[in-house]
């Protein structure tokens with residue numbers, strides 16, 4: 101078979117380990133096409149010539165070695181037509197898409213055009229429909245919580261309150277999980293939260309705690325505005341930290357690698373059984389495949 105693989109949307113630790121485990125099982129008896137930079141590489145027929153040793157060497161790295169992108173052109177019919185031409189030119193029998201919820205929508209467009217697709221959920225946001233887990237999430241939470249714990253040491257020395265902004269443009273998963281991991285005093289994670297309720301929560305604990313922790317999900321409210329409001333109302337010394345891209349980068353955790361390998365193994369199994377147009381998902385703790393439609 102000719103098997104295409106691409107990564108699309110936000111990257112996450114563990115994607116390289118997943119790619120390695122897929123490649124290792126398939127490359128001897130199939131021709132593998134690694135498309136550079138996701139749907140962009142598909143549109144431009146940009147195929148990488150990595151060999152197995154290269155992929156093995158980078159299997160534990162953060163990021164994704166075949167590169168990813170946000171590719172607005174793929175959301176247009178023209179872009180999709182170019183991608184279809186290149187899939188036909190390379191006689192691709194099945195295309196493996198590694199990505200988040202946006203990438204899944206793109207993959208479904210290809211299913212409609214009778215392309216065989218396998219989808220593997222990869223996004224630190226952990227927001228792919230029906231899957232309890234997406235590659236990158238555990239590492240992102242671990243990175244974010246480790247950062248907060250470290251910064252909080254110095255906050256304690258000064259009796260300072262700190263607001264930490266976690267990633268998740270449309271999705272609170274990291275902020276909530278990290279909030280639990282660091283025992284946050286207020287989690288500002290959805291539109292149901294408010295400056296007033298945050299201030300009330302801090303008012304209640306400010307005499308009892310050296311360094312209260314507020315977790316803020318990105319894209320909800322300006323972090324500097326929240327700081328000023330807390331300072332004005334509670335007479336606290338407040339600092340802010342946008343945790344940022346360190347959440348997405350870095351080496352995968354042990355749990356991440358375990359999950360990445362299981363996603364890979366299930367995907368390979370289904371390809372060998374010619375069970376195509378499947379999303380590999382975690383359901384009730386098991387790695388299963390679910391029809392893409």
Ligand code: ADP
Nearest residue numbers: 109110170171174175199200201202203205206
């Ligand atoms: P993620 O996959 O991590 O959620 P994005 O939402 O940025 O990341 O989506 C990644 C890419 O998937 C987009 O840049 C685009 O190429 C493709 N995509 C997203 N939505 C669609 C759509 N409705 N139709 C076709 N392609 C899409």
Ligand code: F6P
Nearest residue numbers: 110111223224225267268269348
């Ligand atoms: O990959 C998901 C994510 O990290 C979101 O949590 C965040 O809002 C977004 O990507 C940032 O994307 P970019 O790096 O393309 O600005």
Ligand code: MG
Nearest residue numbers: 200201202223
């Ligand atoms: Mg997404």
